[in-house]
Amino acid sequence: MACSKVYFLLVITFLGLFLNVDANLDPNYYSNTCPQALSIVKQGLEEAIANEARVGASLLRVHFHDCFVNGCDGSILLDNSATIQSEKQAAPNNNNSARGFEVVDQIKANLEYACPGIVSCADTLAIIARDAVVHYGGPTWEVRLGRRDSVTANRVGANMLIPAPFFNLNNLTSSFAAQGLSFNDMVALSGAHTVGFARCTNFRAHIENDSNIDTTLATSLQQICPKMGNDDALEPLDIQTPFVFDNKYYQNLVVQKGLLHSDQQLFNQNKADSLVLIYAVDQGKFFDDFVKGMIKMGNINPLTGSDGEIRCNCRKPNYS
Numbered sequence: 064m065a066c067s068k069v070y071f072l073l074v075i076t077f078l079g080l081f082l083n084v085d086a087n088l089d090p091n092y093y094s095n096t097c098p099q100a101l102s103i104v105k106q107g108l109e110e111a112i113a114n115e116a117r118v119g120a121s122l123l124r125v126h127f128h129d130c131f132v133n134g135c136d137g138s139i140l141l142d143n144s145a146t147i148q149s150e151k152q153a154a155p156n157n158n159n160s161a162r163g164f165e166v167v168d169q170i171k172a173n174l175e176y177a178c179p180g181i182v183s184c185a186d187t188l189a190i191i192a193r194d195a196v197v198h199y200g201g202p203t204w205e206v207r208l209g210r211r212d213s214v215t216a217n218r219v220g221a222n223m224l225i226p227a228p229f230f231n232l233n234n235l236t237s238s239f240a241a242q243g244l245s246f247n248d249m250v251a252l253s254g255a256h257t258v259g260f261a262r263c264t265n266f267r268a269h270i271e272n273d274s275n276i277d278t279t280l281a282t283s284l285q286q287i288c289p290k291m292g293n294d295d296a297l298e299p300l301d302i303q304t305p306f307v308f309d310n311k312y313y314q315n316l317v318v319q320k321g322l323l324h325s326d327q328q329l330f331n332q333n334k335a336d337s338l339v340l341i342y343a344v345d346q347g348k349f350f351d352d353f354v355k356g357m358i359k360m361g362n363i364n365p366l367t368g369s370d371g372e373i374r375c376n377c378r379k380p381n382y383s
């Protein structure tokens with residue numbers, strides 16, 4: 064490759080990283096146009112979690128899956144239509160794996176009632192993710208706002224860009240690096256698996272084939288998740304406290320009790336071990352790094368200015 068091209072790519076990459084860091088988002092974005100926005104989201108999420116304790120975890124994951132595909136633009140919320148191949152039907156999301164969409168609908172309806180056409184679906188999801196972490200007892204932060212919504216989805220991207228549970232450490236690292244996220248961000252953001260559940264189909268290979276799993280745990284999980292069948296049986300990602308946002312996820316990894324193959328990759332006699340050990344003993348450090356990672360992830364390629372739109376209904380573009 065010609066040197067000038069390399070230089071050009073470096074400049075573009077630098078600009079991309081710079082934009083990623085800054086992204087022109089602002090915690091006070093709705094202060095004048097919809098001052099109630101944050102409280103409406105919080106109240107809606109609290110009601111939803113009172114109805115189903117897991118749904119906050121599910122929506123934290125939906126925000127992650129949104130940001131990793133064309134940036135945090137609400138594209139994951141779009142339904143299939145004549146013109147849209149939804150991301151919901153992509154492998155990492157289908158069969159009800161990505162869930163909680165009706166909660167976003169309800170919260171968005173409440174926002175539209177109070178401030179029509181003002182608060183984007185992408186921002187709604189980012190606020191929900193923060194409020195979910197706080198609900199379960201995790202850290203808080205100011206959510207940068209001002210993202211607009213996409214008018215298209217990217218199913219191919221969802222299939223390619225979202226990391227899979229069978230990934231090894233190199234795959235995981237590359238997948239996060241492709242989004243401008245560091246190795247440290249990857250290890251810290253994986254701590255989101257301190258809440259929520261996974262289906263048997265996603266951890267069967269780990270409990271059947273891997274040697275880096277506690278044998279008692281593997282044997283007991285095999286009762287629920289046999290070699291064939293029961294694909295949708297759920298098990299907590301953090302076997303100790305699946306509804307508490309704490310550092311027990313890392314403590315589990317140290318004793319080979321990660322549920323997913325990809326989880327246990329973070330403590331497998333490799334360069335992630337030292338960070339996992341730090342998070343396992345220092346919850347404050349985990350919380351600090353998790354917040355930094357969430358803010359960086361939330362800044363991935365937002366649509367701003369006149370790009371995209373503010374969808375009225377998160378499931379479809381305005382003129383469809």
Ligand code: HEM
Pocket residue numbers: 117120121122123124127159160161162226227228229230235249252253255256258259260261262263265300323325
């Ligand atoms: C490091 C790479 C990651 C991989 C390979 C991965 C993979 C998975 C898989 C396979 C599941 C279970 C899905 C199912 O069985 O239907 C899951 C659940 C979950 N993931 Fe991840 N994930 C990763 C990173 C993240 C990140 C960065 C976040 C958020 C910041 C996150 C949040 C969650 C949450 C909260 C759940 C539980 C959802 C629920 O109970 O509905 N994950 N993840």
